[in-house]
Amino acid sequence: MNEMTQPTPRTTLHEELVGKLREMIFSGELRGGDRVPEQKLCDQLGVSRTPLREALKVLGNEGLLELLPNRGARVATLSxxxxxxxxxxxxxxxxxxxxxxxxxxxxxxxxxxxxxxxxxxxxxxxxxxxxxxxxxxxxxxxxxxxxxxxxxxxxxxxxxxxxxxxxxxxxxxxxxxxxxxxxxxxxxxxxxxxxxxxxxxxxxxxxxxxxxxxxxxxxxxxxxxxxxxxxxx
Amino acid sequence: MNEMTQPTPRTTLHEELVGKLREMIFSGELRGGDRVPEQKLCDQLGVSRTPLREALKVLGNEGLLELLPNRGARVATLSxxxxxxxxxxxxxxxxxxxxxxxxxxxxxxxxxxxxxxxxxxxxxxxxxxxxxxxxxxxxxxxxxxxxxxxxxxxxxxxxxxxxxxxxxxxxxxxxxxxxxxxxxxxxxxxxxxxxxxxxxxxxxxxxxxxxxxxxxxxxxxxxxxxxxxxxxx
DNA sequence: TGCTACTAAATTGTATGCAAAAATCAACAC
DNA sequence: GTGTTGATTTTTGCATACAATTTAGTAGCA
Structure with a gap:
């Protein structure tokens, strides 16, 4: 009964990742123009590529990332x-x-x-x-x-x-x-x-x-x- | 040299799916409140679940779908x-x-x-x-x-x-x-x-x-x- | 040196597999 | 007839595997 894990995450991994990545962008951990290598981030965050990629698509749609087909994601820059x-x-x-x-x-x-x-x-x-x-x-x-x-x-x-x-x-x-x-x-x-x-x-x-x-x-x-x-x- | 396939789709599957799903929602093929069963749509569209799910996340973020953790997606309704x-x-x-x-x-x-x-x-x-x-x-x-x-x-x-x-x-x-x-x-x-x-x-x-x-x-x-x-x- | 062609490595796109959660449904008690 | 419990099926979430594309690296040649 005494679960020592999270009380109840009640959220999906990809949503968490959207939040985390946003923070990483806003905090400058990921800088404008930087490439966002999937595997490296997966290792760093301890998740697999699937939910991470879902998060990337969402942030791409928001305009925070630039998604280049077959060439990965870049943090968007502002002109x-x-x-x-x-x-x-x-x-x-x-x-x-x-x-x-x-x-x-x-x-x-x-x-x-x-x-x-x-x-x-x-x-x-x-x-x-x-x-x-x-x-x-x-x-x-x-x-x-x-x-x-x-x-x-x-x-x-x-x-x-x-x-x-x-x-x-x-x-x-x-x-x-x-x-x-x-x-x-x-x-x-x-x-x-x-x-x-x-x-x-x-x-x-x-x-x-x-x-x-x-x-x-x-x-x-x-x-x-x-x-x-x-x-x- | 004479490729008879698409000239070059130059787009990823998930992007196409975002567009297709939007159309399906706007055309009424998917109606407000409808559940969006992944497997059924995959069979219907001839793709696997991965790109479809990426598209669902995007549309969820746009407010066209309602994403319930562990309970799939529903077409959003308007009050x-x-x-x-x-x-x-x-x-x-x-x-x-x-x-x-x-x-x-x-x-x-x-x-x-x-x-x-x-x-x-x-x-x-x-x-x-x-x-x-x-x-x-x-x-x-x-x-x-x-x-x-x-x-x-x-x-x-x-x-x-x-x-x-x-x-x-x-x-x-x-x-x-x-x-x-x-x-x-x-x-x-x-x-x-x-x-x-x-x-x-x-x-x-x-x-x-x-x-x-x-x-x-x-x-x-x-x-x-x-x-x-x-x-x- | 600088350029091209080719090969190998890395990275992305998509499909599949498996575990966990939810929905379904049937048997049962009241 | 209604409501509850529990097993079965379905569906979802995440991880992994494989194919396709891009990138890098190297050898060959002018």
């Missing part, structure tokens, strides 16, 4: 064109998430977002980039969650995943950082007023500005960062 | 909640496509869309629903193409695929049909003026109206139609 392509779509989705969030946000959720906002503002004044980025992301995530639309969430996260293939800090200028912080003030006040249309417009512009920042970092070959994935705002 | 969830996202994407199309549309492309529009108007006045639907779809596709954003296209088409799981005509009322036609007049004129913001708003509203129509058809259990997938406007 400037890709960035210019993906951000507008993210912008449209984030704008929608803002609008829906305004319609559905509870007071408790708003309070939490406000708390994160002020914490983030503190990091901004102190010039602490990394924790700023983390809170920034949590805020956007909270808004997305508040939209109460899993399909929207999934689509958005798929795009975030692709953007994370570009793994560098945006070397954000002081001006851009201040600007971003100002945009976040507007985001918070639109949220508080539950003004969906207003928030939607702000977020759309916010994402367009992000695009420019990331694009520039890409051009300049921004500082690579280990293990955290891309951070931007 | 009212799903419709309410998916259409707003499609609306945001279609609004973006309109905006980008206005920025990128060539005169030739516009001319073609206008031609399709008038053809569609003709079918409307004649009360020919099926060809109306077809042209309607072609017009929206042409706008999407004109946006010149493959990522947007892919995301949009994934959602259209899920909506197509609901396989019935929207029993469109005369009023709604007239209204839809009027919206299409506005779409055409905004396109001609290359007024992105305007078109974006029209399309967003247009999709919200579609949502209501489809939702109602769903509620009323609209007339099922064989082989064409869902049609709506």
């Amino acid at each position: 400037e064109a890709d960035i210019d392509e993906i951000f507008p779509v993210m912008g449209a989705l984030e704008a929608l998430s803002g609008e829906l969030a305004c319609a559905n946000l509870t007071d408790a959720e708003f309070a939490e977002i406000r708390a994160m906002h002020y914490q983030m503002a503190l990091h901004h004044t102190r010039g602490e980039l990394a924790p700023y980025f983390q809170l920034n992301r949590q805020i956007h995530d909270a808004i997305l969650k508040a939209a109460r639309n899993p399909t929207l969430e999934a689509q958005y996260n798929a795009l975030v995943g692709r953007i994370r293939l570009a793994r560098y800090w945006s070397n954000m200028s002081k001006e851009r950082w201040d600007q971003a912080m100002k945009e976040h003030e507007e985001i918070l006040s639109a949220l508080e007023a539950r003004d969906g249309k207003l928030l939607s417009g702000i977020l759309s512009q916010h994402l367009e500005n992000k695009r420019r920042t990331v694009r520039q970092a890409f051009r300049e070959g921004g500082t690579e960062v280990q293990g955290t994935g891309v951070a931007y705002d | 009212e909640a799903d419709i309410d969830e998916i259409f707003p996202v499609m609306g945001a994407l279609e609004a973006l496509s309109g905006e980008l199309a206005c920025a990128n549309l060539t005169d030739a492309e516009f001319a073609e869309i206008r031609a399709m529009h008038y053809q569609m108007a003709l079918h409307h006045t004649r009360g020919e629903l099926a060809p109306y639907f077809q042209l309607n779809r072609q017009i929206h596709d042409a706008i999407l193409k004109a946006a010149r954003n493959p990522t947007l296209e892919a995301q949009y088409n994934a959602l259209v695929g899920r909506i197509r799981l609901a396989r019935y005509w929207s029993n469109m009322s005369k009023e709604r049909w007239d209204q839809a036609m009027k919206e299409h007049e506005e779409i055409l004129s905004a396109l001609e003026a290359r007024d992105g913001k305007l078109l974006s708003g029209i399309l967003s509203q247009h999709l919200e109206n579609k949502r209501r129509t489809v939702r109602q058809a769903f509620r009323e259990g609209g007339t099922e139609v064989q082989g064409t997938g869902v049609a709506y406007d």
Whole structure:
């Protein structure tokens, strides 16, 4: 009766592998352009090729891997064109998430977002980039969650995943950082007023500005960062 | 030298299968809720389970199939909640496509869309629903193409695929049909003026109206139609 | 040296085999 | 008639085996 194995994995191997491989890509263990040799990964992860290959097909379909017939998989890379392509779509989705969030946000959720906002503002004044980025992301995530639309969430996260293939800090200028912080003030006040249309417009512009920042970092070959994935705002 | 086989399929079996299975779902050969027995499909398609299973995983990730651990795959079904969830996202994407199309549309492309529009108007006045639907779809596709954003296209088409799981005509009322036609007049004129913001708003509203129509058809259990997938406007 | 042709090794694509889990069904008790 | 138990069949998950394709490596030659 006393099973010392997993309580109940209740998941298939290939699903786990999808998650693991995603993490390996985001963490930089697998870098853009790298080949993904099946056998080597199988040995490393202790599974056979069958479930691994199933996972590769899924990630290929998501755009995180590039699958070349008879020539294996490569971690996808991001071009400037890709960035210019993906951000507008993210912008449209984030704008929608803002609008829906305004319609559905509870007071408790708003309070939490406000708390994160002020914490983030503190990091901004102190010039602490990394924790700023983390809170920034949590805020956007909270808004997305508040939209109460899993399909929207999934689509958005798929795009975030692709953007994370570009793994560098945006070397954000002081001006851009201040600007971003100002945009976040507007985001918070639109949220508080539950003004969906207003928030939607702000977020759309916010994402367009992000695009420019990331694009520039890409051009300049921004500082690579280990293990955290891309951070931007 | 004279190979009488395929010129060169240049594609893997699992990719073909993804396409074939999608078609089988859209055509209604596989209906929502149906189990997808691996062995039976393998015999039917003349392939082994390995590539088929790879395809199933991909379609599961796309939301066209529901994958239950140890219990196989089922063709996904669409609930009212799903419709309410998916259409707003499609609306945001279609609004973006309109905006980008206005920025990128060539005169030739516009001319073609206008031609399709008038053809569609003709079918409307004649009360020919099926060809109306077809042209309607072609017009929206042409706008999407004109946006010149493959990522947007892919995301949009994934959602259209899920909506197509609901396989019935929207029993469109005369009023709604007239209204839809009027919206299409506005779409055409905004396109001609290359007024992105305007078109974006029209399309967003247009999709919200579609949502209501489809939702109602769903509620009323609209007339099922064989082989064409869902049609709506 | 640089190029081509050919061979061998490695890697991928597909099929098959086997163990584990679920579904089916029949006998039985109530 | 209903519901439960347990054996049998079916189906799925994963591993392995084999075939096909690509890659690498080497020898031959200009």
